[in-house]
Amino acid sequence: MIELIEKIEGEAKLDFSFTNDLIDYVKIEFLSARGIENILKNRPALDSLVINPRVCGICGHAHLIATVQALESCYEKIEISDKAKIIRELTLNFELIQNHLKWFYLVLIPFFGKKQDTKKALYSSSLMTKAIAVLAGQYPHNSYAIVGGITSSVTNGDFIKVRSLIDEAILFFQSNLVDANIEEFWECDSVEHIFEKEGDLVDILMYIIYSNLNDMGKSYDRFIAFGGNSYFKKGKSNKTVVSTNLKYEYIKEKLIDYSYAKNVYYKDKSYEVGPLARGMINKVPLIKDAHRKYGDSIFSRILARVCEIAQLLYHSKQLLSMCNIKEPSYIKPKIDIKNITANGIGYVEAARGSLIHKVDLVDGIIKDYTIITPTQWNLGSGTKDNLGIAQNAMVGLSSVDEAKLVFKSFDVCSVCTTH
Amino acid sequence: MEKKVTKKEQIIQAALELFAYKGFYSTTIPDIASSLKMSVGNMYNYFKSKDILAKEIIKYISIYLGNELKKINEEQISTKEKTKKIVTMYFNIASSRPEMIDYFLRVYLSNREVFKDGCEGMACVSEFVTEIMIFFEEGVQKGELKEQDFFSAFGLFMGYLGGMVFLNGEKILPNELTYYIDDISNNIYNALKK
Amino acid sequence: MKNPNGENKKIKILWLSGISCYGNIHSFFNYPHMEVFLEDFEFIYHPVLDSTFSLKEIVNETKECNILLIDGAISDDFHRADVNIKDIINRYATSVNRIVTVGTCATFGGIFKYSDFQSPRGLHFCGDELQTDFLHLRNKTISISGCPIQPEVLVNTLYEIKNQTDIKLDTFLRPKEYYAYTVHNGCTRNEYFEYKVDGHKFGELEGCLFYDHGCQAPYTAGSCNKILWNEQNSKTRSGSPCFGCTEYTFPKMSLYDTKKNMGIPQNLPLGVPKRAYLTIAGVTKAFSIQRLEKKLIDD
Numbered sequence: 001m002i003e004l005i006e007k008i009e010g011e012a013k014l015d016f017s018f019t020n021d022l023i024d025y026v027k028i029e030f031l032s033a034r035g036i037e038n039i040l041k042n043r044p045a046l047d048s049l050v051i052n053p054r055v056c057g058i059c060g061h062a063h064l065i066a067t068v069q070a071l072e073s074c075y076e077k078i079e080i081s082d083k084a085k086i087i088r089e090l091t092l093n094f095e096l097i098q099n100h101l102k103w104f105y106l107v108l109i110p111f112f113g114k115k116q117d118t119k120k121a122l123y124s125s126s127l128m129t130k131a132i133a134v135l136a137g138q139y140p141h142n143s144y145a146i147v148g149g150i151t152s153s154v155t156n157g158d159f160i161k162v163r164s165l166i167d168e169a170i171l172f173f174q175s176n177l178v179d180a181n182i183e184e185f186w187e188c189d190s191v192e193h194i195f196e197k198e199g200d201l202v203d204i205l206m207y208i209i210y211s212n213l214n215d216m217g218k219s220y221d222r223f224i225a226f227g228g229n230s231y232f233k234k235g236k237s238n239k240t241v242v243s244t245n246l247k248y249e250y251i252k253e254k255l256i257d258y259s260y261a262k263n264v265y266y267k268d269k270s271y272e273v274g275p276l277a278r279g280m281i282n283k284v285p286l287i288k289d290a291h292r293k294y295g296d297s298i299f300s301r302i303l304a305r306v307c308e309i310a311q312l313l314y315h316s317k318q319l320l321s322m323c324n325i326k327e328p329s330y331i332k333p334k335i336d337i338k339n340i341t342a343n344g345i346g347y348v349e350a351a352r353g354s355l356i357h358k359v360d361l362v363d364g365i366i367k368d369y370t371i372i373t374p375t376q377w378n379l380g381s382g383t384k385d386n387l388g389i390a391q392n393a394m395v396g397l398s399s400v401d402e403a404k405l406v407f408k409s410f411d412v413c414s415v416c417t418t419h
Numbered sequence: 420m421e422k423k424v425t426k427k428e429q430i431i432q433a434a435l436e437l438f439a440y441k442g443f444y445s446t447t448i449p450d451i452a453s454s455l456k457m458s459v460g461n462m463y464n465y466f467k468s469k470d471i472l473a474k475e476i477i478k479y480i481s482i483y484l485g486n487e488l489k490k491i492n493e494e495q496i497s498t499k500e501k502t503k504k505i506v507t508m509y510f511n512i513a514s515s516r517p518e519m520i521d522y523f524l525r526v527y528l529s530n531r532e533v534f535k536d537g538c539e540g541m542a543c544v545s546e547f548v549t550e551i552m553i554f555f556e557e558g559v560q561k562g563e564l565k566e567q568d569f570f571s572a573f574g575l576f577m578g579y580l581g582g583m584v585f586l587n588g589e590k591i592l593p594n595e596l597t598y599y600i601d602d603i604s605n606n607i608y609n610a611l612k613k
Numbered sequence: 614m615k616n617p618n619g620e621n622k623k624i625k626i627l628w629l630s631g632i633s634c635y636g637n638i639h640s641f642f643n644y645p646h647m648e649v650f651l652e653d654f655e656f657i658y659h660p661v662l663d664s665t666f667s668l669k670e671i672v673n674e675t676k677e678c679n680i681l682l683i684d685g686a687i688s689d690d691f692h693r694a695d696v697n698i699k700d701i702i703n704r705y706a707t708s709v710n711r712i713v714t715v716g717t718c719a720t721f722g723g724i725f726k727y728s729d730f731q732s733p734r735g736l737h738f739c740g741d742e743l744q745t746d747f748l749h750l751r752n753k754t755i756s757i758s759g760c761p762i763q764p765e766v767l768v769n770t771l772y773e774i775k776n777q778t779d780i781k782l783d784t785f786l787r788p789k790e791y792y793a794y795t796v797h798n799g800c801t802r803n804e805y806f807e808y809k810v811d812g813h814k815f816g817e818l819e820g821c822l823f824y825d826h827g828c829q830a831p832y833t834a835g836s837c838n839k840i841l842w843n844e845q846n847s848k849t850r851s852g853s854p855c856f857g858c859t860e861y862t863f864p865k866m867s868l869y870d871t872k873k874n875m876g877i878p879q880n881l882p883l884g885v886p887k888r889a890y891l892t893i894a895g896v897t898k899a900f901s902i903q904r905l906e907k908k909l910i911d912d
Binding site (some may be wrong): 032038084102135138146161272332 | 630632633634635636637639640642643644645647648651653660662663667668669685691692693694723726727728730741760761769774814815816817818837842843846847848849851852853856858864866867868869870877910
Binding site (some may be wrong): 424553567 | 763873874876877879887888891892895896898899900901
């Protein structure tokens, strides 16, 4: 039984097989590929900073940051000011937040008997896209991160505006999603405390509990996050055992004959990426508690994604106060990229999980480019004896509607997957 | 109006000749006036000071040379042919109106303090420089000249021509300027070509 | 419910995505008065927003529709819900009043004219090459180019269609109201351009990016510095070059370098002859203007 899944930044097909009225296998098929990696070939290195944000309209900024990191890692030595690092991290945080807000109000809540809330989704996400624009010129599709720093010189007034936008987003979170003080929420270590609050997230979580959906969507309980920064830790977690030593050599992409998306494995195993993975690896108390009680189910996945909004808003505020405006935004690299022949890799935590860019430069010209997107990790389409993360989470469910909810709980991005 | 322009040109021409003959500093406004049988008072109706006159002269030369260059630039010929035409044009002017090139080399380039106010940078020779720029730019765009910094090409071209005119003026050259046109055009083109 | 203008009937729009990155959709989401917009317009289909019909219904049946929005490049072998994009366009093309190509991909092919699909291109143009298969739709098409589109430009144009305004278009079918300007117009770095202060360094408020860093703003059509992005800012104001994303040439090669011939920029401000440009440049460059030579905000 083939279902067309739409409104996932594109479409995908799910081909369900049932045994005894239960799903026993789902084939996941992405329908097209655009070939961005080929478009990049033989272009000057810096052009990738303009092309790559166009991989995706909702997480294009993560592609920009991954690109600049890949290019910078081609240098043996390159100096980036703390100011530039902080501002890059801020704009990336803001992208994650706007994504999560849109996902919650446009994608998730219709599964729980509510109408899409366009007003809340777009009001709140626009606060974050405005904050990006203040620092980076515009959103989507800016190219303000460049090799050596950022293009913008940020003024005190810009910082005041960004701080106000963060604060407005915090107010939105507190008065709509969970009516808790954001610092309280940040430190909270028990899901029961959330149940005592009010808000749109609480409603959804309660619905899940009352409808006994809290076991739904469990997969392998294996998590990975490659893109470490001042907040996210790099590492992998198998159930609750976390290790931090990750190597690019263990990542393998694999073609599938019926889909335009490639599967991706770490040491031949599928791993879940995204907010739940990050929460587990970062040992966020609330996420750990949810995982202890509900495992890697839709409950934990939804909680982790929305909880990340609060964490990132709080952390962004701290980052902003740490930023010294007097530092340079840009330090011109000592060697012109036109003279660089090297390989570089950039790892970034994008909204949906780890995003990896790898570039091969010969005299500053791109000879090869590889992009591995989060959705490839989560939505790999494996065989029956080696199911991907989302496949495994859907197997055993009794209805296509349930499967769709589980599928979309990963926050699918079709365009990224079919880069 | 017409009359004033013509009179201005006459003054410029007379001044050019006197500057070339007597030198810039030794020539006075009364000298120029008397060579034109004008009163000094009338002369001041046209130019309020020698410095102003000096600047007007360089603009006049720049426009004159610029127009000649523009004609060449607008011809549908190769950059190599244009190079030769420019060299020919320049040497012809150096022979027929030597005071003009002389002024450029001996007055304008040698007495920068006179030109500092109002003729900063290349402000008073922009017509001429613009045409040289267009000549270079089109040469590169057509793939005939190699891409390089403007001034390294400009210096090579104008320095060479200026040097030859200077040697000629010092009567050091064994032959007429025109004798050298082919070799010099080839040298310049070969140095600039892609 | 009546909208604030007391009208009942909403204009029906179909948002059809071709080969796209969804950037136009998310740029559209930054439109500041969406609630009002959704009172006046109804999406019979939108790739993200709840809409009247499913994608399957839209591509297999012909639903009532007033405006067809095409976002993303089209190609001979691109499908939505198993139906060829060109067939979907043809299904709606004759019944709608207007077609709007949303973004540079739908207008000129954009980045995805280089994609792996079969002859990817815009609806009427591939680069600046006129395409012939939809020629009969030319007189009902409006192009809103840009990668992505500016939300206000799209929404204002939709209102102008609704109000039956006589929209003046340029040769690429773009509304002159928004595309008669260059991106340069309104840039906070204008003075550095005017006086040829060309020593721009990234990360600074000062300096113009036209001379060394590939800025295409002086010859790119668009309102980026007039209608600010996200109501805040623009690329050039924040120190990034304009990449010419509204033009058929997008994306050029070497986007961070200014193509120069013997130091003279190959592409000059729109409509300015080379001779005029060089003469003015030569004159202005001669003056060193103290205010523009030093930092704007001194310690």
